[in-house]
Amino acid sequence: MFDSLYSVWREFSFILLFMFATAFIAIRMPKRRYFALRMTVSAVVLIAMLYGLERLEDALGHRLFILIGGSKFVIMYFAVCVAVFFCFDCNVFATSFCATIGYAVQHIAQRMTTVVLRPFETVYHIFSFLTMISIFAITCFAIWGLSIRRRKSAYADIRIENSVQIVVATALILSIVYIELGFFSMRIGREAITFEHLMSSICALMVILLEINMLSKKHISDDFKQLQKLLAEEREKYVQEKANVEMINLKCHDIRHQIRAMQTKMDAEAIRELSDTINIYNTQIRTGNEAIDVVLATQGLYCLNHDIRLTCLIDGNKLSFIPDHELYAFFGNAIENAVHAVEKLEKEKRVISIAEKSKDGFVNISFTNFFEETLTFEEGLPVSRRENHGFGTRSMRMIVEKYGGRLNVITKDDLFELNAFFPIADGANAVKEAV
Numbered sequence: 001m002f003d004s005l006y007s008v009w010r011e012f013s014f015i016l017l018f019m020f021a022t023a024f025i026a027i028r029m030p031k032r033r034y035f036a037l038r039m040t041v042s043a044v045v046l047i048a049m050l051y052g053l054e055r056l057e058d059a060l061g062h063r064l065f066i067l068i069g070g071s072k073f074v075i076m077y078f079a080v081c082v083a084v085f086f087c088f089d090c091n092v093f094a095t096s097f098c099a100t101i102g103y104a105v106q107h108i109a110q111r112m113t114t115v116v117l118r119p120f121e122t123v124y125h126i127f128s129f130l131t132m133i134s135i136f137a138i139t140c141f142a143i144w145g146l147s148i149r150r151r152k153s154a155y156a157d158i159r160i161e162n163s164v165q166i167v168v169a170t171a172l173i174l175s176i177v178y179i180e181l182g183f184f185s186m187r188i189g190r191e192a193i194t195f196e197h198l199m200s201s202i203c204a205l206m207v208i209l210l211e212i213n214m215l216s217k218k219h220i221s222d223d224f225k226q227l228q229k230l231l232a233e234e235r236e237k238y239v240q241e242k243a244n245v246e247m248i249n250l251k252c253h254d255i256r257h258q259i260r261a262m263q264t265k266m267d268a269e270a271i272r273e274l275s276d277t278i279n280i281y282n283t284q285i286r287t288g289n290e291a292i293d294v295v296l297a298t299q300g301l302y303c304l305n306h307d308i309r310l311t312c313l314i315d316g317n318k319l320s321f322i323p324d325h326e327l328y329a330f331f332g333n334a335i336e337n338a339v340h341a342v343e344k345l346e347k348e349k350r351v352i353s354i355a356e357k358s359k360d361g362f363v364n365i366s367f368t369n370f371f372e373e374t375l376t377f378e379e380g381l382p383v384s385r386r387e388n389h390g391f392g393t394r395s396m397r398m399i400v401e402k403y404g405g406r407l408n409v410i411t412k413d414d415l416f417e418l419n420a421f422f423p424i425a426d427g428a429n430a431v432k433e434a435v
Helices: 002-026 035-060 062-087 092-117 125-148 152-156 162-185 190-261 268-282 290-305 324-342 391-402 424-434
Strands: 309-313 351-359 362-370 406-412 415-423
Touching: 002 035, 002 062, 002 092, 002 125, 035 062, 062 092, 092 125, 092 162, 092 190, 125 152, 125 190, 152 190, 162 190, 190 324, 290 309, 290 324, 324 351, 324 362, 324 391, 324 415, 391 406, 391 415
Parallel strands: 309 351
Antiparallel strands: 351 362, 362 415, 406 415
């Protein structure tokens, strides 16, 4: 019975491994309606297609093996692309990306199994099956560890350069399918076949690495453009907020003089109440840096209205080498994230602390707050589930690294701490070089 099952496995292992590897890459993309039904239909159709192509190949005989054999794999490649498009909400280039990696993974599993077991004269079916599954699992795990785990968002929204993806997919088919069939048709020795299988596996591995590198570079490029756009918006927002704060301060100053002039004509309690109201808008944390003061003025008012205690003990002059709009964006994102974390907590935990420590030419700005949500990290930084967010921490890291610093996050129990380390001398030099 096991021999019969193994015979079925050998006939359909190509498409089964191909489908599983492709689904492993594509599964994080948005799914179409009735996804489970679509997946089931796709699997049945793909298996039936392979069975029909195998029977056609048997009927035509060995003479046309290269032509039909190569065509079989090419047809199945495009069929899997169609299946991915049928099941997932993505474009055709994303389907090609998934199918290309899927084909390369199954090819490595099948060919490396032959290489590994070649020295043994007799191999039981169970060992052949377990070896292939093990190599397949190791390859998938390596892809997950090297790429997917670090950039999950990239695999949820696969963006690839159109023309480059076509070239890579074509190279895969030409190098792995037809060259291998050409070697097989020459009826060369076992050692040469082993060498060819090893080389084709290396070629498939290079295709996987190239695809992963393309995806990573595309997302990094797109993220950089998005971050630059957000910084430009923050620049405009800073100018507006600065003007608003200056106007409020001017109005408060004028009203205070008017109150003094009317003290003899107004009730003392009314004057005290009006003065307290004015002080709410006029009381600001002074750090010595205008951009930071503007952020603290706007965010501080929000915190006051939501019973959040915001404290800030820093010397803003030490960050004067950073442009105002970048400082505004950095502190604004950090405080906004902290506010979002604490505003739903009990009153005793609605505390945000900003502190500064300088040592050995570095200035460390730390933002500390309580939190309760489960955090998801990507590339060492927490990923926000809020709409249009997620770029905040990345823009902060971009600003810090621009001046030779680094950004890290420490969590302990219910305490969250974000630390930015700026090398003061290097930061000042970076500004001079930019000018």
